[in-house]
Structures are given as structure tokens and as C-alpha cells.
Amino acid sequence: MGPTSLPSGEGLHYWRERIFHYFSVGLLFIGLIVFLFYELTFLQHQQYVYAAFAAFVFLSALSATSLRNLPLKFRVSWILFLIYLIGSYAILESNNSALGYAFLFSYSLMSGILVGQKGAWWSILLIVVTLAVTGGVLYFPGLEVPFEPILSLNDYVQMAISFLVINMVTLLPLVSLLNGLMFSLEKEKRYRRLLRREHEDLALAKRKAEESDRLKTAFLSNMSHEIRTPMNAILGFSNLLSHPEINAAEKEEFVNLIKINGKNLLTLVEDIIDVSKIDSGQLQIKNAPCKLHQLMMQVYESFFNDIKRRGLFNLKLYLKEGISDEDVMVLTDAHRLQQILINLVGNAVKFTERGFVEFGYEQKDDQFLSFYVKDTGIGLPKGKEDDIFDRFSKFNNDKQRLYGGTGIGLSIAKHLVELMGGDIWVESEPLVGTTFYFTLPFHRLAPQAKTVVEKQESVSEFNWEGKTFLVAEDEEDNFRYIEVALALSNASLIWARDGKEAVEVFKKVNNIDLVLMDIKMPLMDGYSATREIKNISRHVPVIAQTAYAMSEEKEKSKLAGCDDYIAKPIGYEDLLLTINKFVPGNGKAS
Numbered sequence: 001m002g003p004t005s006l007p008s009g010e011g012l013h014y015w016r017e018r019i020f021h022y023f024s025v026g027l028l029f030i031g032l033i034v035f036l037f038y039e040l041t042f043l044q045h046q047q048y049v050y051a052a053f054a055a056f057v058f059l060s061a062l063s064a065t066s067l068r069n070l071p072l073k074f075r076v077s078w079i080l081f082l083i084y085l086i087g088s089y090a091i092l093e094s095n096n097s098a099l100g101y102a103f104l105f106s107y108s109l110m111s112g113i114l115v116g117q118k119g120a121w122w123s124i125l126l127i128v129v130t131l132a133v134t135g136g137v138l139y140f141p142g143l144e145v146p147f148e149p150i151l152s153l154n155d156y157v158q159m160a161i162s163f164l165v166i167n168m169v170t171l172l173p174l175v176s177l178l179n180g181l182m183f184s185l186e187k188e189k190r191y192r193r194l195l196r197r198e199h200e201d202l203a204l205a206k207r208k209a210e211e212s213d214r215l216k217t218a219f220l221s222n223m224s225h226e227i228r229t230p231m232n233a234i235l236g237f238s239n240l241l242s243h244p245e246i247n248a249a250e251k252e253e254f255v256n257l258i259k260i261n262g263k264n265l266l267t268l269v270e271d272i273i274d275v276s277k278i279d280s281g282q283l284q285i286k287n288a289p290c291k292l293h294q295l296m297m298q299v300y301e302s303f304f305n306d307i308k309r310r311g312l313f314n315l316k317l318y319l320k321e322g323i324s325d326e327d328v329m330v331l332t333d334a335h336r337l338q339q340i341l342i343n344l345v346g347n348a349v350k351f352t353e354r355g356f357v358e359f360g361y362e363q364k365d366d367q368f369l370s371f372y373v374k375d376t377g378i379g380l381p382k383g384k385e386d387d388i389f390d391r392f393s394k395f396n397n398d399k400q401r402l403y404g405g406t407g408i409g410l411s412i413a414k415h416l417v418e419l420m421g422g423d424i425w426v427e428s429e430p431l432v433g434t435t436f437y438f439t440l441p442f443h444r445l446a447p448q449a450k451t452v453v454e455k456q457e458s459v460s461e462f463n464w465e466g467k468t469f470l471v472a473e474d475e476e477d478n479f480r481y482i483e484v485a486l487a488l489s490n491a492s493l494i495w496a497r498d499g500k501e502a503v504e505v506f507k508k509v510n511n512i513d514l515v516l517m518d519i520k521m522p523l524m525d526g527y528s529a530t531r532e533i534k535n536i537s538r539h540v541p542v543i544a545q546t547a548y549a550m551s552e553e554k555e556k557s558k559l560a561g562c563d564d565y566i567a568k569p570i571g572y573e574d575l576l577l578t579i580n581k582f583v584p585g586n587g588k589a590s
Helices: 012-044 048-066 073-094 098-116 115-141 152-239 250-279 290-312 334-350 409-419 476-487 499-508 526-536 551-562 570-580
Strands: 288-291 315-320 331-334 355-363 368-375 422-427 434-440 468-472 491-495 514-518 542-546 565-567
Touching: 012 048, 012 073, 012 098, 012 468, 048 073, 048 115, 073 098, 073 288, 073 368, 073 476, 073 551, 098 115, 098 152, 098 514, 115 152, 115 514, 152 250, 152 334, 250 409, 250 476, 290 334, 290 355, 315 491, 331 434, 334 409, 334 434, 368 468, 422 551, 434 514, 476 491, 476 570, 499 514, 514 526, 542 551, 542 570, 551 565, 565 570
Parallel strands: 315 355, 468 491, 468 514, 514 542, 542 565
Antiparallel strands: 288 331, 355 368, 368 434, 422 434
């Protein structure tokens, strides 16, 4: 039968089942001898009812100990009941029966061990009642029973009291000891659970640390490659510009390549910043009216020109718009929607050498727009459709060609789509192609009244002769760039190397027409300097210029009193057009 099916770590339950097993084996061995003796005696005296009862007791005890599929609680209860029954009968038959008292003592002892403190107290109470009832049955005058008392009533009472005292003196310390052991076993079990949990936590922390180290290594490896690639072109072509044998056409080509690679590098930096925003929970969606067709066309023209420039004659680019109204206005974050499309279309172009890339959208219902980007590229390995959105995940079926990329574009796109209230998924077949789908909430806006658009003045026509601009900038190279850019428009500049100097210059010079204010400067930052300047004169426009890329910088600059905001790196045309909004450069000297 085996002592127990429980592992040793189960504590008290393990030991109770083990004790019950050995107790049952001893009980059956002794019970077999008692059973054979009484069974033969009953049969010899033709007491068939007693013989049948004895057989029932022994066989039921044998079944309770042998059938292990029965609950342990039931098996224990039944064996204890049989022990109590045998002991009670033996004392009733012979009130001087040592066997009867032994069985009752065993009953109380095993109740305390196998059931617990409550079982011990209930067993003692039941034995007291049993001895009292037995004494009443045997010694009550006039009551006819088939049993004859062997002892006198006085001797029986003394025997019963002595037995109860011995029983309690033996049982109660044992129960107290068991309670202590039970507490220790439960305490040990709790400690083991805590240790196991700590071990699991440590193992999980180790796995996370190893995964973090792997991702960090992948991130650094990818970043090193992706940053050095455009930097190599930027620095290389910059050096070639000064070569005396480079003609004007080649110089123009090199300048365009420097611009393209600079833009690629800036996109990479913005992706890294977006990852940081996602991890810190600072990435925000700002919905505003958006001309959907215009946005889609901008993405199309950007990649069409890139495909043409790279000479990818075997690759066609298609745009399909799902709403016929070209002036349809929707409420969404245009910048983030464009970022999602650029990531997906850029991936499609990168992994498709021949065939086509098609992107567009359709109105799914009154609540959602369904966008898609489809290509005939290399496809994804089977079973990797969900993993492609994990950060730093890169899959390449073509062993003959190495595809660039940081592995963070799709994870950013997925986060943006979910943040905008949509869903994104992918369907792909190796060597056939891939289609990305994503949905966004559809909030259609009433069309705006058409206005006559005036011809925008060319930046080459701007003339700020006679205008004085204060430039607060702590980096000399940045000031030099602004100086050269504005010198072409005849503006006069005053350079302040920190915020404190800018305020002092503004106090001394009365004819300043505009302030270009850097945000991060020594002694006094741009926010504080702007507040000081606005306290002196509120009508002089202040344009914040900063390398901070967080979205809240624009709001912070507005709160500080800045009239507009321009982010570094500052484009030449963006700089002049922003200034022109506040100080018109009409080509005439003031």
C-alpha cells in the first residue's frame, strides 16, 4: 500500500498520512488475531449475529485502509469509529477488559494525532459519556441486559476514573506537542513557499536582465550602424565640397545627398526620442483638423521622389484613396498618422526590389477608417507575424542581402495606432509579399469654406534691411548659422551668449524688432529671459528656438510668453518664414 502518496514537503498532512498507514497496519495485524478469536468463539456458541458483526468490522477496516482512492478524512474517521466501537463493546461485555480500555486509549490517542486538538477533546468527552452509560447499563437495578458486571460499582468507578486520568495526562501533553509541531511545520511550509517565490522572482529577474542585456546589445549594434551610415555620407560629401576639382553640378548633388542623409539621421533621432517617450508614458496624441488627401499625397510624393532618385525602375508606387471628396477633413493627429504611414511605406519600399508598393485607406463604417500598406517584397517567416511588432525585431529571409533598420519603427507605429484608438495587424506570405492593416477612429469634420490663397512670397525676396534682431544663443556655431542665413536678407543681428546678457541688451537697445531665444543657456534659461523681456515690452515678438524635442516644450514656451516656437535643427526656409510672420520682409528698406 505504501506509507503515503504525498511528498515530504506537504508537512503535517504528510506525517498524518504516514502515521495513519503504520497505525492501520498494526491495527489490522492485531485486529486479525482478535477477529479470528472472536469469530471462532461466536461460531462455536452459534452466535451468528455477533459473528457477522465481527466480520463486518474487520472487513470494513481492511477496506478503509486498502482503498486509497477514498478521502483520507473519511478513512481516518471510519477506523477511529471502529476502534471506539470495539473498545466500547469489550468494556460492556467485560468491564474489567484490558483490551477494551486499550482500544479506547488508542481511540483517544489517535484522535489527537490524526484529527487534532478538537478531536482529542471530543474523544475524551465521548469516552466519559461511554463509561458513564456503560456503568448505568451494568449497574442500574432492574435493567435486564445480556452482560454481567465483573467488578463492583465502586471498583468500576475507580477503574474508569483512573483510566480517564491516565488518558488525559498522556493525551494532553501529546496534543500540545503536536500543536507545536504543527505550527513549526506550517511555518516551515510558509518559509519554503517564500523561498520558492523568491527563487522564482530571482529567476524571472535574471531572465529579464539577460533579455534587457540582449536588447541593449541589439540596440547599440543597430544604433551604431544606423547612425554611422548617414554620418558617413554627411561627413564624406562635406569634405568633397571643398575639393577644387568638384564642379558645380556635383556640388549640388552632394548638397542634396547631405540633406537627405541629414534628414534620415534626424528621423532616427526622433524615433529614439519617441521610444523614450513611450517608455516614460509621455507620448501624447493631439487631434486637430486634418486634410486627409493632402497628407496621403505628401507621403506619396516623398517616397515617389525617393524611388525615382534611387533608380528603382522595377518598383511602382500606388496610392488609393477611399473617399472621393478631395477636401475631406478629419479629426486626428496628422503628424502621428504621417509618421505611421512613413514607417510602414518605408519598410515596404526597403524590402521590395521589384513589383509594387500600394498604400491607401477605405471607409470601413461610420466609426473607423481602415488603412493598408501592401507590397510584393520578401514577406515574413511563418509564425512571426506578431513578433514583427516587438522592439528590435528584424527578420530577413534573403541571406544574400543585408537590410538596414533599427527595428523600432514598427513598435512605434503599433504604439501610436493603439494610442490613437485603433488596431494594427499584418498578413504575410514568404516571397510573395506583406500587407499591413491598421484602423483609426473616423471623425469627419464639416468642410471649411474655400478661401483665396495668396501667392506665398519667396524667401529670396525677404529683406529686413534696417531691422534689428536679438539672437540669444550660447553655441557659436548655431549663431553663425543664423547670422549667415539672415545676412542674406540684410538683417542686423545682436548676439547674446546667455539669457542674462539677452535681458541686459534688450534693456539698453531700444530698436530691437524681434528676439530669437534659445531655451537652454547658462546663467539664465530662455524661459526666464523671455518673461523678463515681456515684462519690459510685450509688443516685441519672441521666437523660441530649442533642441528639446519633447512635445511639452512648445506649451512651456507659450506659457513663458514666446510668440512662436521653432525646433532645431532649424531649416533655412522655416526660419525666414517664421520671422516673416511677425516682421514682414517686404523687400523695402525701412
